[in-house]
Amino acid sequence: MTQSFEMTFSSETMRPFEAESASRLIKGPFLPVTFVRRSGGSGTVTAVYDCSGYVPVSCRLLDRVREGLDIAEGLAAALKKVDETLIDPDTLSLDIATAVFVKSGGTEVRLAYIPGPTQCLKPGERRAELSGFFEAMAAITPNRDLRSYLTRLKESADAGGSPGELIDMCGRFKREAHMCGVV
Numbered sequence: 732m733t734q735s736f737e738m739t740f741s742s743e744t745m746r747p748f749e750a751e752s753a754s755r756l757i758k759g760p761f762l763p764v765t766f767v768r769r770s771g772g773s774g775t776v777t778a779v780y781d782c783s784g785y786v787p788v789s790c791r792l793l794d795r796v797r798e799g800l801d802i803a804e805g806l807a808a809a810l811k812k813v814d815e816t817l818i819d820p821d822t823l824s825l826d827i828a829t830a831v832f833v834k835s836g837g838t839e840v841r842l843a844y845i846p847g848p849t850q851c852l853k854p855g856e857r858r859a860e861l862s863g864f865f866e867a868m869a870a871i872t873p874n875r876d877l878r879s880y881l882t883r884l885k886e887s888a889d890a891g892g893s894p895g896e897l898i899d900m901c902g903r904f905k906r907e908a909h910m911c912g913v914v
Contacts, residue, residue: 753844760809785832793872804901805840811894825860862888
């Protein structure tokens, strides 16, 4: 059974080449998606996402440090892959309920391409979405150690940490947690 969901948004929030890039990156960081432009001058686009085998991060019980850090690292890796496309990762929504999905029973992360408002960012400045993602993950975990690590990732994102820096931090945190026996 195929699981999918639809989302409609203004065509002004998405450039045509972004839709083309997102829909062609089947094995990349995005969930498979099909875009349908509405005719008649409504200015809307409907995206149909195939999320078979994936669930929103908000539906996962994040009670283990290793699993939570693997998901955070997976998001950073997905954003790093997006950097290699024509899509600006700073314009993506990273909502844990609708935009960031994780493999059922695993930690592979895929993004639903939902464009956010385009912002003029200074070099090195990451969008508040990334910080908000870590904050939202911290809010739903019952594990105080994981919450502490996610708070530190949020602080790094607030300071403009790149996806590569966040991947490195997750690796350090996983080693630290393992050495302290909180895996």
